[in-house]
Amino acid sequence: MTSPACALTFLSVHDVIKAEKLALAAGLRARLIPVPKQISPECGMALQIDCERLSKIEELLAPLQARRVGSFRIAGAAFEPLEG
Amino acid sequence: MDDGRLYFDNAATSFPKPVQVYEALDAYVRGVGGTAGRSAHERAQAGSRLLFELREALAELCGGADDRVVLTKNATEAINLALSGLARPGATIVHGPLEHNAVMRPLTHLAQRHGWTTAQAPGDALGRIEPTALDAFLAQTNADVLITLYASNVHGLAQDLAAIGEICARREIIFIVDGAQGGGLLPLDMDAMRIDALCLTGHKGLLGPTGTGALLLSERGAERIQPLLLGGTGSASDKEAMPDFLPDRLEAGTPNTHGAAGLLAGVQYLLEETIEVAARYEAELRARMIERMRALKGVTIIGDAAGPATATLGITSRLAPSDMAFLLSEKYGVAVRAGLQCAPRAHRTLGTFPDGTVRLAPGLFTPPSAVDEVADAIGDILRTQR
Numbered sequence: 510m511t512s513p514a515c516a517l518t519f520l521s522v523h524d525v526i527k528a529e530k531l532a533l534a535a536g537l538r539a540r541l542i543p544v545p546k547q548i549s550p551e552c553g554m555a556l557q558i559d560c561e562r563l564s565k566i567e568e569l570l571a572p573l574q575a576r577r578v579g580s581f582r583i584a585g586a587a588f589e590p591l592e593g
Numbered sequence: 594m595d596d597g598r599l600y601f602d603n604a605a606t607s608f609p610k611p612v613q614v615y616e617a618l619d620a621y622v623r624g625v626g627g628t629a630g631r632s633a634h635e636r637a638q639a640g641s642r643l644l645f646e647l648r649e650a651l652a653e654l655c656g657g658a659d660d661r662v663v664l665t666k667n668a669t670e671a672i673n674l675a676l677s678g679l680a681r682p683g684a685t686i687v688h689g690p691l692e693h694n695a696v697m698r699p700l701t702h703l704a705q706r707h708g709w710t711t712a713q714a715p716g717d718a719l720g721r722i723e724p725t726a727l728d729a730f731l732a733q734t735n736a737d738v739l740i741t742l743y744a745s746n747v748h749g750l751a752q753d754l755a756a757i758g759e760i761c762a763r764r765e766i767i768f769i770v771d772g773a774q775g776g777g778l779l780p781l782d783m784d785a786m787r788i789d790a791l792c793l794t795g796h797k798g799l800l801g802p803t804g805t806g807a808l809l810l811s812e813r814g815a816e817r818i819q820p821l822l823l824g825g826t827g828s829a830s831d832k833e834a835m836p837d838f839l840p841d842r843l844e845a846g847t848p849n850t851h852g853a854a855g856l857l858a859g860v861q862y863l864l865e866e867t868i869e870v871a872a873r874y875e876a877e878l879r880a881r882m883i884e885r886m887r888a889l890k891g892v893t894i895i896g897d898a899a900g901p902a903t904a905t906l907g908i909t910s911r912l913a914p915s916d917m918a919f920l921l922s923e924k925y926g927v928a929v930r931a932g933l934q935c936a937p938r939a940h941r942t943l944g945t946f947p948d949g950t951v952r953l954a955p956g957l958f959t960p961p962s963a964v965d966e967v968a969d970a971i972g973d974i975l976r977t978q979r
Contacts, residue, residue, distance in 0.1 A: 520828070520836075520838045521630075521828055521836075521838055521839075521840070521841050522629070522630040522641045522644075522645075522827065522828065523644075523645055523648065523659075523660055523840060524660070526641060526642055526645040527645065527659075527660075530645075541633065541638055542633065543632075543633030543634070544633070553631075553632060553633045553827070553828075554633045554638070554641075576838070
């Protein structure tokens, strides 16, 4: 059984690519995906990760904390905001 | 066209480039094609990743942080952005004695528009800023911003950026560097040199194509700077004001993505070969040129001095620089640049205004034997032309 997918959004394209690089360098699964406009009008891309690795990713992305916009659980085509 | 071995105009634009640059340009235009930061499909992602990698590579080469690397079309745009975005109305701006018109023209125009006062820093006979004299000068001028080039496009000698940067930091003066000459060819560390705004062009020492450049900002510079161009960024599209985060805040309009591919290949080449190797080779070429020019009767060298420098050198003779350049091109296939090289301020400082000089600027791919061929050609011309 695979972990459900989560998505993190950032201010800029530069940030989301940096986040992907940090995640991949730490051996975590991550990929860039398009996001619906209602979720983020910012850079149009989000970082998709396994929800079960969210806390690990959060720790890894601490240097980018100020550039984070939102965290979501992906349910089909819907993006549900995560608490906190 | 020949293979470029007698192309001595690398201070204008470097040629040839590393083969990787040609391949990267072709691969991007032919194989990728997406525009960076505007969409999330595979080709756009490839373009976005490319710009990300270029910012990382420039920060690795020059110091600073990758998210404070702003891509521009050349050093001139970077200088305009730095000057107009960092200096406040009524500011006092100090410039070096050797500045190119890429600095002097925006400075002249913007000084009138914004009520700036401008002043020239003290230098030696070759226009190199003397740190002790500069410190004393700044104590009298209440300067807000200091701008200087790294290496001269007229004679190749470099300014002591570390010493100047230390003085600016101590006096809380914004320090802007025009790195069009010297960038990629001489060591640069904007953190260690306390540079607030480093203006680079991509097509000279960085070995990329024309139409590329960058502005690297310090933390202080990034907080203070205002945009020069306003428009679409692909981000914050629901707002009609510019985004408040870098690099988007300073990068309006579709970026030159294929140019960035070529520039990234050039910067990666330098990172692999190392700046130290590039600087050493430039110094070898310069020493060889000086040795050969000293042996030629009737040639005066502009820039014959020790110290960090690129392989760019100026000469004068009894022939007008334009005549010498014409004969070198027509009879010997040698490409040089004659005249004022867009730097009347520098030539006034050096006493070579208004005729200028013949500029000899071999590059990283110039074989040492080509220096001898060019020296022989100049010697032949001076012997045979009456």
